[in-house]
Amino acid sequence: MAIVSPSILSADFGKLGADCRMVLDAGAQMLHYDVMDGHFVPNISFGVPVLKSLHKNLPDAFYDVHLMISHPLQYAEAFIKAGATLYNFHLECEDDIQATIDAVRALGCKVGLTIKPGTEPQALAPYLDQLDLVLVMSVEPGFGGQKFMPSALDKLRWLKAEREARGAHYLLEVDGGVDNATAPQCVEAGADILVAGSAVFGAADPAAAVQHLASL
Ligand SMILES: O=C(CO)[C@@H](O)[C@H](O)COP(=O)(O)O
Numbered sequence: 595m596a597i598v599s600p601s602i603l604s605a606d607f608g609k610l611g612a613d614c615r616m617v618l619d620a621g622a623q624m625l626h627y628d629v630m631d632g633h634f635v636p637n638i639s640f641g642v643p644v645l646k647s648l649h650k651n652l653p654d655a656f657y658d659v660h661l662m663i664s665h666p667l668q669y670a671e672a673f674i675k676a677g678a679t680l681y682n683f684h685l686e687c688e689d690d691i692q693a694t695i696d697a698v699r700a701l702g703c704k705v706g707l708t709i710k711p712g713t714e715p716q717a718l719a720p721y722l723d724q725l726d727l728v729l730v731m732s733v734e735p736g737f738g739g740q741k742f743m744p745s746a747l748d749k750l751r752w753l754k755a756e757r758e759a760r761g762a763h764y765l766l767e768v769d770g771g772v773d774n775a776t777a778p779q780c781v782e783a784g785a786d787i788l789v790a791g792s793a794v795f796g797a798a799d800p801a802a803a804v805q806h807l808a809s810l
């Protein structure tokens with residue numbers, strides 16, 4: 595069984611709370627919250643106030659916050675106070691990685707690191723023993739609805755083998771172009787968590803889409 599983290603970037607923002615409640619009721623164990631700053635990626639999404647409002651209305655949800663921002667250290671406290679359950683930032687950001695991990699931990703939050711398609715998983719090696727989650731991007735970050743890049747699969751395999759070799763505990767998440775065709779390959783390669791935006795919110799029956807992905 596896979597954990598499903600629907601990317602609410604593809605939800606209807608006019609009824610965001612209702613869309614979140616629907617996927618949680620369908621069995622999604624997390625909400626994937628894509629933060630984009632228009633600098634690290636060429637798009638702007640939503641930030642602290644929207645998370646705070648969602649958390650107020652759905653306080654028990656797990657907020658899987660994916661920071662596509664250049665300076666995650668600067669915003670850690672604000673996002674964590676707003677309700678982030680997991681602070682998941684990019685290895686390619688401009689801040690000191692260890693200092694950011696330490697700050698997130700000091701704020702009592704789970705911590706994850708994400709790699710873009712051009713980054714090899716071996717670059718995560720100095721941090722793997724400290725992480726709750728590793729996210730492998732299977733598209734260039736910035737937009738929903740892109741095509742899955744199969745190069746993510748070998749990265750998942752390596753990270754799974756490395757977790758076993760080290761006795762580490764991080765969960766493996768994959769994000770970008772995950773749908774009914776690509777999700778089984780991701781699970782086979784070692785993904786514990788499937789992020790899906792358009793495959794869930796673009797489906798005729800989003801609840802059924804969550805249930806299907808969760809069954810893999
Ligand atoms: O982080 C990102 C994009 O940068 C993702 O979380 C997307 O929002 C996933 O959308 P789909 O590819 O599943 O439509």
Ligand SMILES: [Co+2]
Pocket residue numbers: 601626627628660769789
């Ligand atoms: Co994402």
